[in-house]
Amino acid sequence: MLKLDLSNAQGFLPQDWLDRRLPALEQAHRQVLEGNGPGGDFTGWVTLPRDYDSAELVRIKAAAEKIRSDSDVLVVIGIGGSYLGARAVIELMSSADRRLVRGRPEIFFAGNGLSSDELAGIIDYLDGKDFSVNVISKSGTTTEPAVAFRIFKALLEEKYGKAGARGRIYATTDARKGALKGLADAEGYEEFVVPDAVGGRYSVLTAVGLLPIAAAGIDVDRLLSGAREVMEALAVPGRDNLAWQYAAARNALYDAGKAVELLVGYEPSFRFFAEWWKQLYGESEGKEHKGLFPASVEFTADLHSMGQYIQQGQRILLETVVRFSHSRRSVAIPHDPDNVDGLNFLSGKSLDFVAEQAMRGTLLAHVDGSVPNLVLEAGGRDEASIGALIYFFEFACGVSGYLLGVNPFDQPGVEAYKKNMFALLGKPGYEALRAELEQRL
Numbered sequence: 001m002l003k004l005d006l007s008n009a010q011g012f013l014p015q016d017w018l019d020r021r022l023p024a025l026e027q028a029h030r031q032v033l034e035g036n037g038p039g040g041d042f043t044g045w046v047t048l049p050r051d052y053d054s055a056e057l058v059r060i061k062a063a064a065e066k067i068r069s070d071s072d073v074l075v076v077i078g079i080g081g082s083y084l085g086a087r088a089v090i091e092l093m094s095s096a097d098r099r100l101v102r103g104r105p106e107i108f109f110a111g112n113g114l115s116s117d118e119l120a121g122i123i124d125y126l127d128g129k130d131f132s133v134n135v136i137s138k139s140g141t142t143t144e145p146a147v148a149f150r151i152f153k154a155l156l157e158e159k160y161g162k163a164g165a166r167g168r169i170y171a172t173t174d175a176r177k178g179a180l181k182g183l184a185d186a187e188g189y190e191e192f193v194v195p196d197a198v199g200g201r202y203s204v205l206t207a208v209g210l211l212p213i214a215a216a217g218i219d220v221d222r223l224l225s226g227a228r229e230v231m232e233a234l235a236v237p238g239r240d241n242l243a244w245q246y247a248a249a250r251n252a253l254y255d256a257g258k259a260v261e262l263l264v265g266y267e268p269s270f271r272f273f274a275e276w277w278k279q280l281y282g283e284s285e286g287k288e289h290k291g292l293f294p295a296s297v298e299f300t301a302d303l304h305s306m307g308q309y310i311q312q313g314q315r316i317l318l319e320t321v322v323r324f325s326h327s328r329r330s331v332a333i334p335h336d337p338d339n340v341d342g343l344n345f346l347s348g349k350s351l352d353f354v355a356e357q358a359m360r361g362t363l364l365a366h367v368d369g370s371v372p373n374l375v376l377e378a379g380g381r382d383e384a385s386i387g388a389l390i391y392f393f394e395f396a397c398g399v400s401g402y403l404l405g406v407n408p409f410d411q412p413g414v415e416a417y418k419k420n421m422f423a424l425l426g427k428p429g430y431e432a433l434r435a436e437l438e439q440r441l
Contacts, residue, residue, distance in 0.1 A: 169187070
């Protein structure tokens with residue numbers, strides 16, 4: 001289902017780039033599969049496509065059907081891994097432009113920032129519409145989603161009463177503990193589990209992602225099936241393993257001085273998949289002053305903004321291009337008798353043909369400009385292909401992190417800003433830090 005073309009990176013790689021890393025790759029592979037490396041307690045995602053709790057999956061699909069039947073809008077409240085994966089799949093299966101998405105319910109994402117204007121805009125849009133909320137938080141105390149949930153819970157209770165609101169709130173949280181778990185138990189919200197052994201950025205194929213994805217009308221069985229097919233393929237060790245090849249190529253290019261990896265997509269709806277990928281690799285590898293910086297570009301649009309830097313800026317870049325095999329629809333370029341734009345040589349050709357030649361030309365230009373290109377060939381933009389793509393990047397990330405020599409399943413640096421924010425907001429227990437920070441400010 002997936003193919004990895006490294007031919008446009010070979011000229012930048014030493015001859016033994018894969019062979020010399022095979023022992024380390026074999027060890028990293030075992031650590032991911034067996035969960036016996038640093039952070040191994042968080043490798044519960046590795047077999048999820050095969051071992052997902054079938055009873056919970058039935059409940060997820062039933063809840064999604066209820067949401068689709070009684071709600072014009074579903075507001076998904078979460079931050080980081082609690083929303084990026086779901087948004088990535090939903091947009092990739094539909095459109096980055098909400099105005100082009102037909103069907104019910106519309107999916108809005110809240111609690112992933114602190115913009116008053118953005119939140120107020122969602123509140124205004126909900127006026128006169130039936131809506132439900134899926135709040136996603138392992139603890140229930142993360143500031144951004146907790147604040148948003150307070151607001152939307154109050155709106156639901158004002159509109160439907162406490163009893164009516166209870167049937168429109170779906171809590172995805174810890175199975176046993178935490179503020180959100182306690183509230184959900186007390187209020188009687190329907191609950192889904194954030195597994196203990198799965199970190200947020202690896203959680204898209206759990207209830208964290210599957211409930212909003214199913215509510216959007218996407219076939220989660222096919223999503224898991226595509227992931228399962230790749231899971232089985234990547235479980236087989238060896239130099240032909242695509243995750244080994246991708247991890248080793250990235251590692252070799254990093255050792256050769258490349259510092260930034262650009263994930264390249266040619267579909268606007270790929271934008272949030274790239275955002276999910278950036279969290280996955282940034283949080284997993286960006287520690288101990290190590291790691292490629294994960295960034296993304298959308299071609300061909302960004303060729304008219306970032307293209308100049310990519311072609312002739314600092315030679316610190318490598319590109320990973322995700323290429324889908326075909327479009328869902330075909331658009332033909334018409335003939336213009338006046339030929340004002342001089343493009344009649346394209347008359348009758350499809351837009352896909354133009355896009356394909358643009359991609360090929362860009363790839364060659366960037367390689368000529370000393371930017372190695374790794375090309376990951378996916379299938380179409382369907383559930384199985386997207387599930388395969390998700391699992392490939394997750395598995396390769398685990399292998400790549402161990403190859404780099406870091407724990408790919410923790411994120412100790414994330415806590416620094418939270419402590420400062422809590423102190424400046426006046427949270428009890430942070431008084432001394434608040435005084436110190438206010439003096440600095």
